[in-house]
Amino acid sequence: MPIYSYEAMDGRGIAVKGEIAAKSSDEAANAVAEQGYTPFKVTEKKAHGSKSGSFFRITQKVKLADLIIFTKQFRSLFKAGVPLVRTFQILEAQTQSRTLRQAISSILQSVKEGAALSAAMSNHGSIFPPLYCSMIEAGEMSGTVPETLERLIYIIEHEGKIKSDIKAALQYPIMVTIALTIAFFVLLTVVIPKFADTFLKAGFELPLPTLIAISLYKFLLNYWHLLIGGIVVLVFGLRAYFKTENGQYMRDSLILRIPVIGELFIKAAMSRFASIFGMLQSSGVPVLSAMKVLSGVIGNRAISREFDRVRDYMGEGQGIAVTLKTAKFFTPMV
Template sequence: MPVFSYKAMTGEGSKVSGTLEAESLELAYEKVLNLGYLPSSVKQGGKVKTRTETDAGGLTMLFTKVKAQDVILFTKQLRTMLNAGIPVLQSMQTLLAQIENPRLKAAVEEIAKDITGGQSMYRAFGKHKKIFSPLYCNMLRAGEISGTLIQVLDRLIYIIEHENKVRKDIQSALTYPIIVVVALVAAFVVLIVFVLPNFIKLFKDQGVALPWPTQVCVRLHEIISGYWPIIVPAILGTLFALWYWSKTDRGRLFFDTLLLNLPILGPVFVKAAMSRFGSIFAILQSSGITVLESVDIISGTIGNAAVSKQFEGVRELLEQGRGLAYPLKKAKYFTPMLVTMVAIGEESGQLEEMLKEVAQHYDYEVEYSVAKMSELLGPVLVACLACVVGFFALAVMLPMLDLMSSALAGA
């Protein structure tokens, strides 16, 4: 099949270029339009990169990370092509020529082969969990079951974009505190190991009694300087063990529970979980999926093991015919507002609309909480910094004052 190269404009006004296969120039123009682009030039020629050429022996793919923006762009292009009436398999094969990320390209190529072999999109995408999250795969499953794949992709794009924005906002809010904490730890080690020993030697030579802050610093210096070959490997080993344990089911449950109970960050993650619950449950309800099936899907896509654990009790009560609001009220972490809105939705027969309202409300709450978190962390860090600086100031200044007093008394 002939290969065509094209140059086009996106809906946002940015320029794109690429290659694709088509039987004729007219069909090539049509394919570019189906991608959601406005073609400025399409001509025969060019070369479609193969997987081997793109991967460069696999090294490029090994060190390439699939970012959220890559997945969002791919999903938008897939949604556009499906909305234009192009079959799933043909859409996937066409998109292969447009994907620039080698790791994502390889995954989509395998997915297209699996779909050609008769597998469902849910199972084909589910083989690439490091690229496509459980939420992504289960939403595809919901779309396939209900026949509303395009509507599901619309909602999925919104969820991924919103959560990516929230994630970046949280990272941005935590960047400054992390830098300050690292600087404090570095300053602490430098003062304890290199600076304070000189002052302590001076105080001891002059026979000055050391106050308790200085004695604490002396003890810390002895521990760090005497046992650092043990302390450093122990810290690194502990961090690695905690990281490895966090990948297990019990470890993930422990850390996710801890995360939800943190003083400042905890409420933000609870609201984010409620937003995801409302968004996913609403689209599942609009797709005609039963409440029990929806609970099973959400349990694996809520994004927090502690909240997912609560769905076990929710499912048991649902099977007893207790409705949805009552089980959620008995479960932990589900806010009173969410439970109330669900109860109203069940009584009025407008559960889907109520869940959408909940999702929109908590989307706003998360954004507000992230901004508020940035404001709260500032004073907390200043207080911590003042405590550390004050402690070391006391450790040096108190014996220094005693030394000056002794000198003046001797004069």
């Protein structure tokens, strides 16, 4: 999501500056206005070393372990009764991640200017996802921030474990696929041509699969540059298409249809839904707001659309159990 720099005035007429993550300049201006400021300049901040419209963007991410440590330290200081401003000064001083330290500094400045903690965190969407900010906001409203931080720690650690399990489950199939691809090209470009020359000199008639393999070898030998060019164009084309909403939906739908892998992703998404939805409800987040948050953090565009459909039906007065029964991907247990 793009980052916008803004200049605004608060209710006392004092100029303030800051950064906010938003999809457009209008959305950024509205978000600044919701914080109680009057924006008079909103400009998109360009990433260093990148250009607008480039296929490659330099983005700085915070490691999951750093976010967990930050949340645990924040919880400990908050439970100890340390004032919020002092808490963030301490966190800024001892955080190892440079990106997270800069975000903490920005949050600290926003809090000093009177912004709510959840609003200040939402300005850094690449670090604090909507789920994180929504739960902090619910904790602020209900006065249960320490308990909310406890639940956040559990969710983040649970999410990290699920991602680790998925990577471990996919590691062996990926290694086998790479090995088979390498073996196929070695067989096609080295082994088969040598045996084919030997058989042809001996006057043997080659079988159809061998003839097809020889034809593929000749094609690679004569048109390898076209093949590489086609692959490059295909990669860039798919990369651009997958940045669109329809492209992401198509990609995620295809992933869910892959045997074994698709079922693994669906089970992981349902586990994520159950744990996060339960935590949001325990934190006092309304059901419709919880479904909106889940739609943005579930990690799959196809399942996310189902959440949007469920939320629309619930907004019309239908119960959550009835709508989930008619939705795709949701198991009878859910």
